[in-house]
Amino acid sequence: MRHFLTILGHEVRMLLVNPSTYIAAVLFLAVMGFVFTSLLNSFSSSVQESSPAFMFFQSYPIPVLFMVPLLTMRCLAEERRLGTIETLLTTPVSTTEVVLGKYSAAYLLYIALWGSTTGFFYLLHSFSDDNHLLDQGPLIGGYAFVAVSGLLFVAVGVFASALSRNQAVAGILSFALLFALLVGVQYLPQVAFLQGENFEGFRSIVEAARIDVHFRDFCRGIIDTRQIFFHLSGTALMLILSILSVEAKLLHS
Amino acid sequence: MNEPETPAIEVRNLVKSYAKVNAVNDVSFSVAKGEILGFLGPNGAGKSTTMRILTGYLAANSGSVHICGFSVATQSDQVKRLIGYMPENNPLPEDMRVSEYLYYRGRLKEMSRKQLGHRIDEALELCDLKRVRHRIIGKLSKGFRQRVGIAEAILAEPPVIIMDEPTIGLDPHQILIVRDLIARLRGRMTVIISSHILPEIEMSCDRVLIINSGRIVAQGTPSDLRREILGKSLYDLEVSGPMADLPAFLHGVDTSLSIDVAGDANREGFHAVRLTSSKDEDLGEALLSAFARQGSLRVRSLARAHPTLEDVFLAATRRSWDTVDKSGAAGEAPAAPSNGSNGAQKKAP
Numbered sequence: 290m291r292h293f294l295t296i297l298g299h300e301v302r303m304l305l306v307n308p309s310t311y312i313a314a315v316l317f318l319a320v321m322g323f324v325f326t327s328l329l330n331s332f333s334s335s336v337q338e339s340s341p342a343f344m345f346f347q348s349y350p351i352p353v354l355f356m357v358p359l360l361t362m363r364c365l366a367e368e369r370r371l372g373t374i375e376t377l378l379t380t381p382v383s384t385t386e387v388v389l390g391k392y393s394a395a396y397l398l399y400i401a402l403w404g405s406t407t408g409f410f411y412l413l414h415s416f417s418d419d420n421h422l423l424d425q426g427p428l429i430g431g432y433a434f435v436a437v438s439g440l441l442f443v444a445v446g447v448f449a450s451a452l453s454r455n456q457a458v459a460g461i462l463s464f465a466l467l468f469a470l471l472v473g474v475q476y477l478p479q480v481a482f483l484q485g486e487n488f489e490g491f492r493s494i495v496e497a498a499r500i501d502v503h504f505r506d507f508c509r510g511i512i513d514t515r516q517i518f519f520h521l522s523g524t525a526l527m528l529i530l531s532i533l534s535v536e537a538k539l540l541h542s
Numbered sequence: 543m544n545e546p547e548t549p550a551i552e553v554r555n556l557v558k559s560y561a562k563v564n565a566v567n568d569v570s571f572s573v574a575k576g577e578i579l580g581f582l583g584p585n586g587a588g589k590s591t592t593m594r595i596l597t598g599y600l601a602a603n604s605g606s607v608h609i610c611g612f613s614v615a616t617q618s619d620q621v622k623r624l625i626g627y628m629p630e631n632n633p634l635p636e637d638m639r640v641s642e643y644l645y646y647r648g649r650l651k652e653m654s655r656k657q658l659g660h661r662i663d664e665a666l667e668l669c670d671l672k673r674v675r676h677r678i679i680g681k682l683s684k685g686f687r688q689r690v691g692i693a694e695a696i697l698a699e700p701p702v703i704i705m706d707e708p709t710i711g712l713d714p715h716q717i718l719i720v721r722d723l724i725a726r727l728r729g730r731m732t733v734i735i736s737s738h739i740l741p742e743i744e745m746s747c748d749r750v751l752i753i754n755s756g757r758i759v760a761q762g763t764p765s766d767l768r769r770e771i772l773g774k775s776l777y778d779l780e781v782s783g784p785m786a787d788l789p790a791f792l793h794g795v796d797t798s799l800s801i802d803v804a805g806d807a808n809r810e811g812f813h814a815v816r817l818t819s820s821k822d823e824d825l826g827e828a829l830l831s832a833f834a835r836q837g838s839l840r841v842r843s844l845a846r847a848h849p850t851l852e853d854v855f856l857a858a859t860r861r862s863w864d865t866v867d868k869s870g871a872a873g874e875a876p877a878a879p880s881n882g883s884n885g886a887q888k889k890a891p
Contacts, residue, residue: 291652292650295646295649295650296650299646303635303637303638306637307637371633371634371635371636372629372631372633373633373634373635375594375599375629375633376627376628376629376633376647376694377650378599379597379598379599379622379625379627379629380622380647380650380651381619381622381623381650381651381652382650539599539600539601540601
């Protein structure tokens with residue numbers, strides 16, 4: 290694992306010198322800022338049922354669906370397109386180290402982007418007299434949810450990038466996979482085909498995999514190990530598939 | 543860690559096929575320590591595939607490769623520490639500076655930070671890259687990029703260096719630099735280079751291996767190959783006078799001499815004639831003194847033609863295509879009995 294840190298350092302550096310990172314960051318903050326302003330507007334006009342933090346984090350699918358593909362589509366597809374994967378894998382580096390290094394760099398950036406939204410809450414804290422607006426429970430729960438679910442989302446993006454040498458294809462693929470994970474799973478139990486008695490067990494599995502339910506639990510302060518286990522095992526699965534797909538492309542090239 | 547007699551690279555009966563096409567078909571060769579081996583072959587001959595297998599990037603279907611005694615298939619970790627590799631087309635990241643790139647690569651090759659700064663300076667100096675060390679690789683010209691690839695390959699001073707077409711896209715001055723560089727590695731490192739530029743290979747390599755359709759069709763030093771494949775000496779002659787007398791005259795000088803090609807007379811009445819002889823020793827002096835003794839034929843120039851490696855290459859690949867066609871006509875020839883490539887040099891037909 291001694292090369293893991295070298296690759297991680299290199300990837301983080303490359304992300305930091307890359308203008309597209311800053312463009313993505315600015316757009317992310319612009320969108321999230323817009324969401325935050327509009328929810329403050331709704332709070333100022335009428336009394337709301339839930340806290341601002343909950344409502345803010347509720348919009349998490351927007352950045353996940355657009356930012357994660359943008360952040361991850363390059364990582365393995367680009368190496369393969371340029372052919373630098375060949376020079377990379379002919380050094381004493383294992384495929385696992387390469388995939389983990391790139392994954393960790395993308396995850397760190399993802400977390401850093403979300404971390405910068407703490408500024409919104411700081412502003413709310415310093416300009417509003419009403420302290421109960423800043424309910425700490427949903428705030429901490431929301432950030433914990435982002436950190437835990439981000440593991441899985443970024444891993445899905447890395448996996449999509451391992452499948453194709455074309456960045457655009459990797460991006461679309463990762464969008465589609467994330468969409469299926471975030472939205473598809475939510476509607477799957479309602480499919481008529483699955484309403485029969487025989488699918489009882491399957492429906493309960495799908496019910497447990499609903500990320501929107503996980504989100505609500507996290508914000509309510511319920512940190513369920515089953516949900517954490519779901520995200521961690523999903524991450525491990527995605528990363529193992531990425532490693533296998535990088536190696537399979539070598540075997541069958 | 544090895545006895546001196548362990549060859550740096552040993553390849554035995556290597557086979558690699560892509561979707562039913564045999565890219566490398568039963569190739570065997572070995573390279574001694576400190577030797578520079580040139581890899582020649584037309585496009586699609588299996589040069590790059592062989593090199594990729596040597597580095598452990600691709601897996602072979604059968605056969606074995608040992609680098610300094612380590613098997614590429616089972617001990618690829620050790621092998622990767624022994625190799626400096628520059629792939630075909632020299633892929634480089636676009637958005638890094640030259641020195642940053644070398645630093646990153648050095649770290650991946652397990653060089654210590656302290657050692658690395660010094661080695662980067664040395665590699666940059668060797669490849670004449672000092673001026674561009676802070677430039678971004680994506681904005682460099684082809685020649686510079688090529689040299690960045692070479693600098694990267696020699697950075698960690700590995701005992702074996704494998705370069706796939708290192709001189710492609712370089713101007714003559716830069717080719718000279720690369721040639722000097724390779725000459726400087728001679729004796730210290732084992733080098734395999736593939737190239738289309740034949741004079742390049744001829745000048746810098748101790749031994750040449752010609753590969754076609756996945757098989758080795760000839761190997762040996764450039765001069766051995768020339769003798770073996772072409773099997774004769776050639777002379778270029780410019781002569782004027784009664785051309786009908788020439789064959790008898792040549793026969794009088796040496797029985798082995800014959801006219802290969804005789805051109806028409808040019809404006810001054812001189813014919814360009816190409817003579818062939820199966821003898822290896824130089825017949826130039828005998829020819830000239832014989833011309834001086836007789837009166838009717840006037841000679842303006844005589845030179846012994848040096849067949850280039852190009853001629854050897856064309857002859858060798860043509861020969862191998864003939865055999866491939868023949869075996870194809872005789873029904874699918876099994877791969878095993880063709881042991882002509884087993885280290886021994888093929889005899890000219």
